[in-house]
Amino acid sequence: MNKTLISLLLTGALAFGASAPATADLEHAVQASAQYTDLVTKREVVDKLLNDAVSAFKSPARVSHAGFTAKMPSNMEIVTDRLLQAYQLEPYRTDLLISAANAQIYNKNVDRAIELFEQALSVAPDDIDLHAYLAVWQKFNGNEAESQKHRQALAKLNAGKAQDLTRIFQTIDRVVATPLKEKADKGALDKNGAIVTLGYALNPDGSMHSILIERLETTLKLAQANPKALIVLTGGVPQNHKTEGKLMADWLIAKGVSADRIIEENYATSTVGNALFSSYALARHKIKHATIISSASHVRRGQVLFEIASWQTGPSGITFDTLAYPDKPLKELKQISKGELLGIYRDALRTYGMWSYRSYPLESR
Structure with a gap:
């Protein structure tokens, strides 16, 4: 594939990608340094875009406090942007949409994540994980009917996973409803x-x-x-x-x-x-x-x-x-915040074994 064609491909990909993140933390973000038009093949362009996503993801910059530690928001926008640019060049790579959606979960933009999950589902309507993601995040957004629709689809595709998802919801609801305490219950640790x-x-x-x-x-x-x-x-x-x-x-x-x-x-x-x-x-x-x-x-x-x-x-x-x-x-x-609840849902899926990022070399649970 010649450089002229690569340039044309990238013109579309770059136009599709999000604009540079306009946040106060932008100066901390990892910026891409590659001149993509100097590369020769579409595969090289996609590989470079994914490597740039990895660099942004692995940047040491963090937002941290007692209950939450996460990547810089601007860096996660770069991750999303590079993944979506790569998807424009390789539109069969639905994994890129899933990874981009989860990057938006980390940025607390659940609506955008749902859009990307649904876009991926339109390509792979029987994807078990996509129905699980959508069941979770529609429930988080208060769209119980939409969540239930995906749970029903999941039950037909994989009954065991549907049951596990129900158990996850029940566990979260029970723990969230339990009052926090500063003093331990007597006798709870007496044996084993x-x-x-x-x-x-x-x-x-x-x-x-x-x-x-x-x-x-x-x-x-x-x-x-x-x-x-x-x-x-x-x-x-x-x-x-x-x-x-x-x-x-x-x-x-x-x-x-x-x-x-x-x-x-x-x-x-x-x-x-x-x-x-x-x-x-x-x-x-x-x-x-x-x-x-x-x-x-x-x-x-x-x-x-x-x-x-x-x-x-x-x-x-x-x-x-x-x-x-x-x-x-x-x-x-006493009343759990939306941010804390999002972190619980997100990490519950990770602990259960669902990958957030599945686009090599950007792979992370």
Whole structure:
């Protein structure tokens, strides 16, 4: 394919793509540096567009607070833009639409995501995952009839997955309806019990953020009140050659907690990872009940994900509750925010095993 034809293809693709993100964070975004018209084949153009999407996705810039850590919004717009440009050149690559839709979920633009999922469904009307995505996000948007339509289609295509989706909805509804609490239930950890403390991003110098220390203060009190409970400390994003799990363990040991009680989970890079990796520790020790400790704006998501993760790992019959460090007054968090609920739905699907990005080399659950 000659350069003239490539230029014509890109003229259409670039016109189709979104304009440059107009946000205050634009200067932090990863910008494409390629001169696409210098490339020779359509495949090379698509590969370069996808590599640019990966660069934007992997940019270290983050938006972070106690309950939510995500990519910069401007970077995620670049991811979407490059995926859609690639789709214009390779219109059979429906995976590119699905990945672009999930990038919009990360940017909290659910309406746009639904449009892209529906566009993909028009190409692949029997796609199981597309019906699952649309059932979830139409429900999130309050379109119960549309959600039910996709659940019915899913039940015909894959009854087991339809049942799992119903179970996910029921789990989320139950956890969201459960009041947050700052004090633990007495006796819950007396036999085969575990305390699971979720990490928080370290400071650039490798020291613990005050939010993480506050979670540990809560952990210490619960550990002292329940001396037989196992303690799982989960968090593995390194800063200055240190991880959250290791620093949390060192802090508790220095306060008198026996190292024999502690399991360090030093690999998770998200709440999804916290749940997936820690669930194996809970299974190995045949834990009957686990109390999850995190910031109040985060614990509901943690509980939903740990419950979903345990469906596959066990142990059978394990139960969970949460203990919140009140990063905000619990009265303010009684009614769950739309942003928190979106994060719960999004990460529930990831924990269940559905990929957000499936367009190599941009692959991520």
